[in-house]
Amino acid sequence: MTENHVAQPPPAAVSPQTALPVMLEIAEVRRENATAKTLLISLESAEDQPGLILETFTPGQFVMVWVPRMDEKPYALSYLEEGRAGITVHRRGPFSKRLCEMRAGERIGLRGAYGRGFWDVGERAPGASAAIIGGGCGMAVLAPLAERLPEATLVQGARSADGLFFTDRFPGQVIFTDDGSAGRHGLPTEWLVEAVADGAVEAVYTCGPEPMMARVVELCRGAGLPCQASIERYMKCGIGVCGQCDCDGRRVCVEGPVFSGEELARMPSFGRRRRDKTGRQIPVE
Amino acid sequence: MTENHVAQPPPAAVSPQTALPVMLEIAEVRRENATAKTLLISLESAEDQPGLILETFTPGQFVMVWVPRMDEKPYALSYLEEGRAGITVHRRGPFSKRLCEMRAGERIGLRGAYGRGFWDVGERAPGASAAIIGGGCGMAVLAPLAERLPEATLVQGARSADGLFFTDRFPGQVIFTDDGSAGRHGLPTEWLVEAVADGAVEAVYTCGPEPMMARVVELCRGAGLPCQASIERYMKCGIGVCGQCDCDGRRVCVEGPVFSGEELARMPSFGRRRRDKTGRQIPVE
Amino acid sequence: MSTPDATGPNLSVNLCGIKLGNPTVLASGALGMTRALIQRVARSGAGAATIKSVTVRPRQGHNNPTVIAYEAGMLNAVGYSNPGADEAGREFADIDRLSIPVLASVVGEDAGEFAAAAERLMPCGFAGLEIPLSCPHTPGYGTLAGHGTPEATEQITRAVRAVTDRPLFVKLSPNVPGISELALAAIEGGADGICAVNTLGPGMIINVEAREPVLGFKMGGVSGPALRPVAVRCVYDVATALRRHGCEAPIIGIGGISTGRHALEMMMAGASAVGVGTAVYSRGIEVFGKITQELRQLCRRLSINSLDEARGAALQ
Amino acid sequence: MSTPDATGPNLSVNLCGIKLGNPTVLASGALGMTRALIQRVARSGAGAATIKSVTVRPRQGHNNPTVIAYEAGMLNAVGYSNPGADEAGREFADIDRLSIPVLASVVGEDAGEFAAAAERLMPCGFAGLEIPLSCPHTPGYGTLAGHGTPEATEQITRAVRAVTDRPLFVKLSPNVPGISELALAAIEGGADGICAVNTLGPGMIINVEAREPVLGFKMGGVSGPALRPVAVRCVYDVATALRRHGCEAPIIGIGGISTGRHALEMMMAGASAVGVGTAVYSRGIEVFGKITQELRQLCRRLSINSLDEARGAALQ
Ligand SMILES: Cc1cc2nc3c(=O)[nH]c(=O)nc-3n(C[C@H](O)[C@H](O)[C@H](O)COP(=O)(O)OP(=O)(O)OC[C@H]3O[C@@H](n4cnc5c(N)ncnc54)[C@H](O)[C@@H]3O)c2cc1C
Ligand SMILES: Cc1cc2nc3c(=O)[nH]c(=O)nc-3n(C[C@H](O)[C@H](O)[C@H](O)COP(=O)(O)OP(=O)(O)OC[C@H]3O[C@@H](n4cnc5c(N)ncnc54)[C@H](O)[C@@H]3O)c2cc1C
Ligand SMILES: Cc1cc2nc3c(=O)[nH]c(=O)nc-3n(C[C@H](O)[C@H](O)[C@H](O)COP(=O)(O)O)c2cc1C
Ligand SMILES: Cc1cc2nc3c(=O)[nH]c(=O)nc-3n(C[C@H](O)[C@H](O)[C@H](O)COP(=O)(O)O)c2cc1C
């Protein structure tokens, strides 16, 4: 099996001519674990303020989330249901902290969904023999994919038990923790090493810390397995014009955030360098 | 029969958001009579410069004709054939003189067609029993209508034989001249008086000098006949925004130039007052 | 007319004593050439209307094309064609018999002409008066005549103030480095309120086949969607400056308004009412009723009970 | 690259010795943050590219949203975020190895900073240099720092001229009463050419639900379709003024260009080449090849054999 069957990714959805946040009410806030919450956002008033592009959503796409008077940053859609969309936010810095403090009834701005999500999912890609490998908050990106590929094996890694995501949402998943406080002790990449050796996996989708993804991509490459990974880069416009999210000449906001293993192999910065808000190159992790 | 069957005119075609002249080549120039010429304009390059709205053309609609470095004025489309549109220009002042001097191969700018043309034509309006009454250059406005209503009686009036239009194009027409140099001696309104008396006409369409049209409208009103007339007012924008073409609160460029006899009866300026380029009211004729 | 809709938010506006049933105002130059068209605008639901600007003597204006539309807005260089103040005085005689308040608009080459035109027109019964110091495409007038400086603004305003007691609005240009200074100069000269803004630019559209600018005057002021964000910023700047000076003069926000949402946006930037010109083209003469209806629904959804709550809501 | 297409019009351009295969130039601020993206722009068919403006020291810029798009154009207030001249010098080292000429863009708070940034960057091998004196939304820079006066323009240009022999372009603002004076001041200061224009306004878009301007900096420069007619008129004004002074300095016309027709229009107004920014959003990164292809077809249809025939064709 060659990487060819995922080698021709579809072009990103054509941008609409407006890119303005639409203010929507938070319908429900769920605690996911010690440091993460999910905001479930009502799409009810989205009709009065057209601009969202959700009809063509594919798992892996993201929205730009605006908190007035503060900032606007990218978050994957972790849920998309009838009348509601969800983002799952891991508390890192001031912006994610503010999001985690939001309550039902408050409003935030959304524009998108933007970017190229996972592709060939559920059509040409194998179902039962696919693996979805998430680390930490990468689970937010992968969750809608896991829902569309119920036959695939979902493998989640976390530092410890209190950092796990969606254990109830995906009961059959394989869990790894760094400290062994839940599931298997170790890294989810160990699962992949075994699965590859057993010939039990034919396609891999991943999102998580970049060193983990780099290892997954490397393993798949060695095994000749098709693979897709969703990467994070600092974003400003989210619509391909400012250049801030560049990763070796690819704009992560429109040509990504999901890239194939083949593409990532030609991106020397992957796993190594990203850019800060000034555009300066800094090491990953 | 009441005027009701023409009393609900359709709204003017929705304006497109651009109103810019499209430069087109004059394919052929025809002399129509001593003072008028027809410019047949090739629509070939109209595809490269979108903007014209000709698919929905109805007889009576007009285009704004631009001569760069000079001016832009309204002219009815007197022809619309496969790949060509025509305007028929009567030499009056400097602008129409310049148009009459144009040669094949030269280019002029067109935007439109604009306005509300004749309506209910060929569907609910009677065919054989309709009369089309033109005076002078009004024939240019009526010609495409006469083509769509081949059964109708076409009556043309002119000062003298050398002012007649389209005698070959409409061989069956009834001709009147003021001086008797061709056809019947007198005014086309005389024909209408007789026809009304004979009960031989059920609907009237007219365009010509405003006093003539006023007489036609009055006759139809007296006889309870439905009637439509196309009127001229000084135009600037042609798209309903500047107010220059006002006739008693109706914008002739979008709500006209064709009005029903009922409407005209409620327009006291009809046949009496128009406005010059400054907006000042001046008498008609 | 100024009674609040029992079932909805109160959309009425009081502009220095001029009472509007809703905040939409016909902007000067669109339709306002004749009394009959202003009457139609009233019937289509406008809260008030402004006549097309009038000069002392008749003017032919520029040659056509004088108004063109491109995908992002409109360009016009009408060149102040008008029949002169005497004829306009006849056209608009007893204008206070209309169902909505009507504002006069007068221009001149100098302060004396402004005042003379105002003096001739005001006895018609206009509810108020607007003086545009900001036309970007008519030689002898507006910014082409230097009317857009603080000094000229104050001087012309003062001259017109001397001939009328009615509410006086000064209409400013967006094409200046500091619009707030101009607003303050107008207030200093005696203006009761500010109209912001006139058209942008000027701009030019060239037809490449003809190798020639399309407008008869080659360039013209830009209005419509292209202008809207600049107009909103201008109103925001003017409102901020007036507040800082403790001045409560109302602002009529003009530029690209075509929906209820746009109107509310303009009011949140500090406007008390909104002017509507180009949208007569894009949405028809019924645009005033449409905007008002949309505004009513939007206010209901956002629990805004009166426009006072919205005005300036986005100011710091 | 600069060889004319045998079967078509000659689209090559010579900008003060900088040779472009076609007149499309990536405008500063779009994509030009990294060498890799400039390389992609080259592959997508641009005739030349400009890097995003660089300051001596690193800058974080404004908070997001920094770039928004509405129906008639784009607003941005990025705020000159950049890694500083030293880091940019590393990013763009040996930039002359790329297949197209690349222009540097530097800004500063004063003439000295402009010169210092230019001195640090030019050894990278840039084909030329642009200095924007015209940003409308970054305190300390551009029009907010008074760089848009004839005096400041001449002074800053002179300071930068002293540190580089490469073709020097001064980028002007459309938000000034007299852009031609600024162009002449730039030439007086030693500029080889003019870039016209930077963004318009600034403008503001308020979200009525949030009661807050959307941009992090509240207001930002307007680009795209909304700007185009103003940009064309600015180029027309500058070209007219330069001609009148017998000056043959080339103009890079920038503002709302997204099709071959727009490019030709800008050149007929007097531009030698055209900058493209916002259209990267509306037509994708392939916009440079698309514009060039459309321009080639249009020139063929209009029997224009070389861009020299088109340049300034609409000037009087
Ligand atoms: C395509 C994409 C999808 C994402 N999806 C999620 C998600 O589903 N859940 C989630 O919790 N986070 C997600 N993120 C990360 C998120 O955008 C924020 O970066 C994160 O919440 C930290 O922001 P902060 O301001 O709280 O922390 P800070 O302390 O400001 O930043 C922590 C780190 O986050 C990165 N970062 C900060 N701002 C941005 C930005 N504007 N764009 C990209 N990276 C930035 C920086 O590298 C920084 O070192 C995603 C990022 C991208 C690019
Ligand atoms: C809807 C409409 C359709 C028309 N169709 C035709 C047609 O098919 N053939 C034809 O020969 N003429 C037509 N005209 C008249 C035409 O637009 C010109 O008015 C006419 O050619 C005289 O222009 P001029 O400049 O040569 O003469 P001028 O000496 O300048 O004008 C002669 C008279 O024409 C009228 N006029 C001038 N300019 C305009 C203008 N911009 N808009 C309206 N009226 C104006 C004035 O009342 C003037 O008194 C039409 C006018 C309108 C409003
Ligand atoms: C065709 C046209 C004519 C105008 N004439 C005038 C005028 O005579 N006096 C004036 O003050 N403003 C005039 N304006 C400017 C408008 O009043 C208004 O300030 C501007 O168009 C912005 O509003 P809009 O975007 O709603 O059109 C004119 C605008 C247009 C489009
Ligand atoms: C997101 C963005 C960032 C920009 N950054 C800069 C900049 O750093 N320096 C500069 O001189 N111009 C900058 N500009 C202005 C553009 O170079 C250009 O002058 C303007 O956008 C008009 O061209 P356009 O309509 O093709 O975008 C920026 C424009 C945009 C949209």
Ligand code: FES
């Ligand atoms: S975030 Fe601006 S190009 Fe990707």
Ligand code: FES
């Ligand atoms: S010509 Fe302008 S409204 Fe009719």
